Each structure stands twice: as structure tokens, then as C-alpha cells.
Amino acid sequence: MKGVQMKKTGLIFLFLFVYTSFLFAGDFPKIKGFKQAGEVRTYSADNLWEYIDGGADMFIDYGFRNLRSCDFSSGEITVAIDVYNMVTPLNAFGIYTSERPPEVEKLKYGVEAVLSPPYQALLLKDVYYVKIDVLEGDLNEKNGVQLLQAVAAALPGSDTYPVVLGNLPATGKIAGSERFVKKAYLGLAELNNCVIADYAAGKEKFRYFFVNTTSGEETEKLWSHLVKKWQMKKIAGRPLLLKKVPYLGSVALVKNGGKIFGVSGVEKEDELLKKAGNLIDTKTVK
């Protein structure tokens, strides 16, 4: 029985391997309504600089695995579609949100997409961050949406935001302001893998964030490290860490639900502590 199960599992893995190999084995997902107009170009972390030079640094910071790029055409428009495999949906979300233009309508294709006519469209789906650049013709609302739909449909994986975003407190959160910073949030070398959102309370704006540690053990290890470097205070009998950041003011951290949460952008310290205190009882999802 066990042997049959193992065989089944093996077959599933084999199928997935063949399936994903077919999708990306030097080939490119078929984009409905568009015709492939050239060779598929592939890059890894070792040679991404050949394509985007120093811009590669940030992709590598975000865990970039590989890029497949290919030109497609339909009617008068030709585009280059770059599909970056970022290994995890959260990494893909991080690089997407760091390159996503501000104040542009977010569209529901894949997890999310934005259209910047006439030259560019960006799309996020599962572990993939997709950049679509126009080579010939104009990208407009109509063909842009068609293209985003087709690309989203061609890529495998989930259409939902990373679950961990649900750890951010809901009250006062500015919709769509969530992002993921892989390294040195606020310029602090010790704050990595931070999920952040902007908040508003009346006229006041500030930020909540949490460090996306993957285990309680990792959280404790990081907390112990921070205790040595940051100032310790107590709030509601619970430890709180404070640090002054150049030009910014203080940042406060507390532990809750196996994660480290923080608040920044609050000028008065008593208010900062109060907001940090609110984080202690925030319900975490994962």
C-alpha cells in the first residue's frame, strides 16, 4: 500500500516536473492572442546583469531564481515579456511592490497588475513578477487589459496575495499600501524580511510592520540579537525595544504571536509607545 502511494507521489512529482519543464524549458507560456516573435532569452542570478546591469542587485536581494524573456506581437503592437521567477509569492510581491508605480490603478489580473500606457504593464502572479515593455506600437487600455489577462491565464499558480499580509493590523490600514522589504528596512541592517503597510489615524500617518520570521525559534533568535542592540522598555508588563533612526525618530518593536511587530513614523515617543502597545494583542494569521 505504502509502495503504491509512493509510486503515486512519484508520478505526481514527475508530472509536475514535466509540466513545469514544458512551461519553461526554454519555451515560454503561450500568450493567447499574441504570437511569439523571437527566441526565448533566459537569465539566472549569475548573468542577470547582462540584461539589466546594476538593476540586478535588487532582484538578487529578493531571491531571484531566473528570468525568461520573449517578444510577442499582435496586430501593430510588439512587446517584450519578462517573467521573473522569484521562488516565493512573497518575494515576487516584494519586488513587484518596489517597482510598482505609485498612484496607478491596481487591476485584478493575476494577484494584481498595473497598466502604464503607452509603454509598460506589470503583473504579479504566484512566484512570478512580469514586466511587459512595449517595443513597437502603443499599449492602451484595451490591448493592455487583453495582454494582462492572457499573461495571467498563461502562468501557473495562485491569484491571491501572500497569506502573511493578513498579519498586519486591519484598523486604519491604507488599502493597497502593503509591501515587502527584503533587506534593511528603514536602513537598519537588522530589520530584514519586513512586511509593511501605511496607516492613518485622523491626520496622523504612520506605519506598522512585522518581521516575517518563519519559526518561533527564528523569532527568538532575532529578538535576542535585537535586545543587545536596542533600548529595552516595558509596556503593559511586556518588553518593548526602541531605537532612534537617523532623521526619522524612534522605531518600536514588540513580540506577538511568534513574530516581531513594529511601528515607525510617529514623532512623539509616548504616542509611539501607545501604538506599539496596540500591536501586542493583534491577532496573527501565520
Next chain:
Amino acid sequence: MITESKSSGEKKEFSRRNFMRYGGLLVGGNLASNNGNRLPFTHAPEEDEPKIKRFKLLGRTGFKVSDIGMGNTRNKEVNVVRYVYNHGVNYIDTAESYQNSTSEKIIGEALKYMNRKKVFITTKLHISERDTEQTILNRYRKCLARLDSDYFDALYIHNPGVVLLKHEGFHTAFKNLKREGKVRFMGVSSHGGRSGRDDEMKNVLLSAVADGRFDMMLMVYNFMNHKIADEVISACREKNIGTTAMKTSPGVLKVAEFDPENLTKQQKEYIQRFARRGRSKETALASLKKRIKKQKETYQKTKPFIEKYGLKTAFDLRRTGIHWAMQNPELHTVCVSFADFDLVDKIIPLSGTQLSHVEDAYLRDFKYTYDDQYCRHGCADCNGSCPHDLPVSAIMRYAYYYEYQGGEKEAILKYARLDSRNASLCRNCDAPCLSACPYQLNVRTQLLQAHEMLTLA
């Protein structure tokens, strides 16, 4: 936002591939990481905080540049740029392509807290044959808008081939911009070795020196890989051209020990990847054992350096590498990719200081040991030496993807596409390639190892 109308004659001439591929998204990326977090605090380094101590004349530009510069490739924080500037760094390098153009905006935000005349800011544009004077002007104006300044101190052509150095549209655009006071100097950067001789750093930069119009160069320079840059720097000196360096660290060698009872996360993943390919656990363990043996050998080689020179982290190697590059009096500034305050605090004290005997001895020993194992970034000198016409540097790269970049499947697929033109041919070859590597790498042995790895033999 892009606001050009359909009737704009300029737009049709626009080279979209380069403009967009390299991130010239006019709307920029997410700067929100700074919004709401820029309180009107002021900060200048305290008296006892380290500051830049050495400045050099940046060639014919006449600007006295700090011996440490900033390359803003990955930093997202306006405050880090301000911090760097307040510690005396007065050279900031960016590019249209960095962070989908957000890098220029970040510097522009920080610039509001700086004295514009006291800082030298450069940007770079990729250009292609499709570009025209007008497309370059359009793109550059968008760069200026993002910087929110009247001018950049220098505009570089970003990593071009030799032919593009003479791009008429670029030179005409530059002349116009200079006349309008929107740019002061012209530069060229090179990482080298993209697709052939036309792109090699030596050819590109020496051609740029000979061209005579370029005021500045940005090049790869580190203690393992400096012969080419030395030649370029020497040529630049003759023509009083400014020289700046990047990639000052050769990379990091793995030194992790192996504990079979306590496999690391990566080692567990390694075994899982075999399982996903339908390979048995025994095969995976055997392969892992072999791989770890190799790692152990590397570790044993590295251990004496770590103990002798008190190096504890990979960062020590990086810092020493940067310090080494700063010693060249003809190299005017070394661009460091600062992304956090700690790094600034650790690197700035190197300014104006001499490399210690311990550091020097460490780097010499390191280089001596790894010289014949380090396949240089961008080098393709061995190509053409193989009687079977194997793409030697490409195979080495595939092995690197497999071993160090987690790209096993991709590496195997790429290698498989070589079909019968693969490194199995090396088994019975008398190896003329052995003399082809300028760094004496044992090419045949390394190719055979790569073959074994990439075919899961």
C-alpha cells in the same frame, strides 16, 4: 506619468526596448517607503563620528571627489542617502534602470537635504542602435525630472559595446544638453564580456579613452580581477579621465562545515530536489556526500586564512576588498552599494587609511590560493581554444548555476541543449585548453566535473 500625445513626433522614434527594459518607467517605483517617515529631523554626524578623509581630483572634471562613493543600486531609503552624504561622501551613482527608475527618485528626495553644488551625481542610460537623439533627450529629461534637479553632473552610456560608443544620436543629444546646462560631463561604464569581444571591458573602455570625448569611466575592479582595469586606469591617466570602480569584492566562497546529523536547510532542500526528479534518497545522499567533500576541501583551504587574519564573516572579506581598491591613487572613487546605516558606519572609517600589512597579507594569500579556481566575471578568453568548439565559459556558468544559484533544473536543461557537443568530449582530449586560461584554471578538469554534475552522472 508619460504624457506625450499621439501627435508627438518624438514618441514614434522612441526606443522602447531599452527605455522600458532598463526601467525607464516614468512613473517610477514605490517611494512610499519614505513617505510619512520623513520627519523634519536634522542630523549631522557628531564630532567623533567618522567622516571622509581623502578627496581626489576626478580627472578633467576638476571635482574633488571622496575616495568612497555611493552606488544606489538597491537602497530604498532616502535617509541612507542623506546619512552617506552627511558623512562626507560626495559622489552618488545611479541609473535609469536601477529599481525601475526609483533610485533616481530616492536620490532626488535626499537631494533636498544636500547642497547641490557639493555633490556629484551621475546617471546612466542604456542605448541601442534604435535610439535617436530625440529618444535619448526624452529619456534623459525624465531622469532629470525624477532627480528634481536642473542637471546631472555626468551622463554615462550604460555598459555599451564598442560600436555604441560612437552613437551619433547620443553624442548630439549630449552636446545639446551640455549647452543647455543640463549635464556637465560624459562617461561610460562597462561590466564587460556580455556577448563577445565588442562588449569586453578592455575593448570598450580603451576605445572610449581613444575616442577622447569621455570624461569618466566606471569599471570592474577588485583584487582578484584588476589587470584589465589597471590598463584602462593607466590610459585614463594619460588623458586626465576620471576613474571610478564597482564590484570591488570578488564574491564569497562557501566555508560552511558539514554535520551529517544536522543537515542545513539547503542540504535538506538538495535531497528533496533529487526526490522530485524521481531519484532515490540513496542517490541523493551519495551526491550530497560528494558535494560536501568538495565543500570541506574548500573549507579546509579557507580555514587558515580565517584563523590567521581573524576574519569572522564574509563581510570582512568585502571590507578588505574595498579597502584594497581604495589604495590605487589613480582610481578616484570606489562605489559602494550602501543600503543600511551600519554599512556606512563600517566603511567610512576606511577613508584616507592605508591597507594594513595584515590585510595585505590576507588578500595575497587568498588570491594565491584561489587564483586558479576563480573563473572571472565576464571573461571569455578560453572560448575558441577547444578543438571541439565547446562553449567553455558557458558550461562553467551552468555548473555555477547548479551549484551556487539553486538553478539545478535550468542548468541541466541548458546543458542538455548542447546535445553531443558537451564536456564528455574532454575525456579523451589532449586538452589544448589548459594553456588558454590567463589565470591558469585547469579547464579540462573543471569541465569534466561540470559534466558529471549537469548530467547527474
